[in-house]
Amino acid sequence: MSDTPSDIGPQAAASRITVADYLLRRLRELDVEHLFGVPGDYNLGFLDRVTAFPGLTWVGTCNELDAAYAADGYARLRGAAALVTTFGVGELSAVNGVAGAYAESVPVVAVTGMPATEVAAAGRPVHHTLMDGEYGRFGRMFAEVTVARADLTATNAPAEIDRVLRAMWRERKPVHLNLPTDVVLAQVPASSGPLIVPDAPADPGLVRDFLAGCARMLDGARSVTVLAGHEAERFGLRGPLGDLLAAAPVRSAVFSSGKGVLDETAPGFVGAYTGEISDKRVRAAVEDADCLILVGAPVSDSVTGGFSHHFTPERTIELRPGRAAAGRGVFEGVDMAEAVGGLAGLLRDSGLPAPEGYGELFAYPEVEEEETGEGLRAGLTQRQLWGAVGEFLPAGSVLVAEQGTAFYGAQEVPLPADGRFVGQPLWGSIGYTLPATLGTELAAPDRRSVLVIGDGSLQLTAQELGTMTRYGAAPVVIVVNNDGYTVERAIHGATAPYNDIAAWDYTALPAAFGAGPGTVAVRVETPAELADALALAARTPDELVLIEAVLPREDAPQLLTALAQRFAEQNAYGD
CATH class of the missing domain: 3.40.50.1220 (TPP-binding domain)
Incomplete structure (x- = not known):
């Protein structure tokens, strides 16, 4: 990381700087180039500074939860990320995504645009509050899912920004900053040294x-x-x-x-x-x-x-x-x-002997397809889907797998040379991966992201397809259409109506969300059709590609089926 004034922001060589620019300079030191979020009247002044700051791009998402998910995906490849929301309604929308980053040890800073200092001090019942004059309640909520937080003032901003961001970097978990509207342009001393300093060596x-x-x-x-x-x-x-x-x-x-x-x-x-x-x-x-x-x-x-x-x-x-x-x-x-x-x-120095089979290229075990009276099923299966994904993944690509059938199917996909993997097995918030893929695409544009997401999960955050096209992201999005919440059906309620979802026209979504004419959107039902679609995706590396893969409702990866049975027992569900 560098602290070179010429490449990290305006007024870098000046002795004093605005609080906003101080924070943005520090984020650039952490290699953050994109800020995710939604505008609100308590953060607009800060967003003016964001959009004017060299080397930074504002990424407006469709809601604050998706901004937190996108920042999480971004940080997994860049090392850090930031999102910006407005007070109350905006920040609470983002809490679930920040909690996921906490559970999965992802360094994200959540910046909340606050009402002016005097307004908060007087406890005025302004919009986006609970009308009771209490302004600290939401910060206390964030304290439960962050490792450090601060309410910034014109006096404490430099020290508190540095303290909080260092805690984020040291512990690789999210942090929270409240930035009142009147503090944004307050003048403070410019930083005199780097944000990240080496830890003292262990004894x-x-x-x-x-x-x-x-x-x-x-x-x-x-x-x-x-x-x-x-x-x-x-x-x-x-x-x-x-x-x-x-x-x-x-x-x-x-x-x-x-x-x-x-x-x-x-x-x-x-x-x-x-x-x-x-x-x-x-x-x-x-x-x-x-x-x-x-x-x-x-x-x-x-x-x-x-x-x-x-x-x-x-x-x-x-x-x-x-x-x-x-x-x-x-x-x-x-x-x-x-x-x-x-x-x-x-x-x-151990002289450890080589174990049997050491040096042989690892291969995931082959699983025979179930046969019917007419031989192997003509339609697409989970096994065929994941085999095709594994063969398709380009070198250096990012495989993103949504929690559920996608995540556990992806466990048996060999990653290519220098490949990356993104999933959320610990927090397991469905819908996470589509906005997270927006983050991975912007964090590493030289690595193509390949997202596999279930139809139920996609319906939670599908609108970010529009954000992807707006900012030039070109992932491959494979929608596993198996008619509902298959992972929940595997745990309990195989035929229950609460595991059903609406039948969407998935291939119509990119155009509905503003994708251009070059976008690819196809529906596949057989291995041959899937192979053709992936070949088309390989020929269009600069376009968003959506492939709707139709699979049987009951088909699930073996690992997921076994784990679902254990979850059912853990939750004390009967037969």
């Missing part, structure tokens, strides 16, 4: 003790497996993990939340681990390893098959943000990247 003795504990666990081990989760991705461990896996012939796997953080073409990769419902090869690699190294991989029901994982602390080395554990020994204050580097050194 060398602490790191030494941790690595000594790891060495004891690795001594005599004949098999080691690395299991990575989403925190490894958020904290930038893709490169260090690659070095770790290259240090010795170890097996590697991911939780579904961490898909994409490891190179799936590397020797030793065995797939996604989901507890007892995992493929037997993955279970054996994780559960039978003499030593298991967990990297940024907190457990939850959705990534462990309903808490059906089997590994004990005695044979587990665990790395989490700010702490590490070697067996039962816990070491607070150990940095994950430093710990990964130290472990790579230990493995390099």
Whole structure:
């Protein structure tokens, strides 16, 4: 990150600067180039500064929830993101998306345009309040789903902006800033140094003790497996993990939340681990390893098959943000990247033997299609859909998978070289991925995003197709039309009316939302039609492509079916 005055904003070399420009300069230091949100009369003055600021683009979404989703997707590829709402009605609309970013460790700053300082201090019953003179209530709501927040004033703005943004960067979770209308143009001293300063190194003795504990666990081990989760991705461990896996012939796997953080073409990769419902090869690699190294991989029901994982602390080395554990020994204050580097050194000197099959290119298990009296079904199936998606994905592309059938189908899609993956298995807010794909497209325009989303989920946020075309995003959007909420049907209520949805004409949506004549929108019902549609998508890399894929209502990925059964048991639903 740089703090070069010439490329991060107006008045950069001046001794004083507006609060708005101070905040925007800091966001540019975090590599933020787009701000998402919806205008409201309490943020219009700030938006004037946003639209005038060199290097920044305002992205107006259809609602504030979608702005939060888009910022979340943007931050997963850029490292940070920002959204802007108005007080009360706007910020509360965004809370669900900010909560999802908190659950999934995504660094997003939510900026709320507040009524003027004197108005709030007097408790005047102005619009967008609850008419009771209480102005702190909404901020307290945000305090529950952020790691830091501040009410900015002309006096405290520089210090509070820096404190809050540093907390966001340090903990990789969302933060919140209230910006009153009269504070936007207040003059404050310009920053004199960079926003992000290196953390003080951990106590060398602490790191030494941790690595000594790891060495004891690795001594005599004949098999080691690395299991990575989403925190490894958020904290930038893709490169260090690659070095770790290259240090010795170890097996590697991911939780579904961490898909994409490891190179799936590397020797030793065995797939996604989901507890007892995992493929037997993955279970054996994780559960039978003499030593298991967990990297940024907190457990939850959705990534462990309903808490059906089997590994004990005695044979587990665990790395989490700010702490590490070697067996039962816990070491607070150990940095994950430093710990990964130290472990790579230990493995390099370990003389670990290569496990059986090490070096063979990983391939997801083949599953036979169900046969009918007329042979294989002529219509498109989940298995055929995901096979075609896997073959289509361009190098460096971003596979975005909506929670439900799409997310669990995507777990068995091999990512291409330098590919990325975006999903939300921990928070699981349906509709998240379409606005998130807007974010990934703008964050990394050189990487084409390929979104697979269910018909039910799409109906929550479909209007952002219009925002995509407005800002030149050109993803491939595959709508899985299986007539309703298939994931909910798999859990409970297979024929219940509450799992039904309206029958939309999905291929008509891009034009209805303002897409230009070059946009591709097709409906496919067979493998051949899907292959033709994806070939067309490959020939039109600069156009939004929507493919409506019609699948049977009851068809679902095997992983989802097994997990749905566990969720049904967990929720105490009867037969």
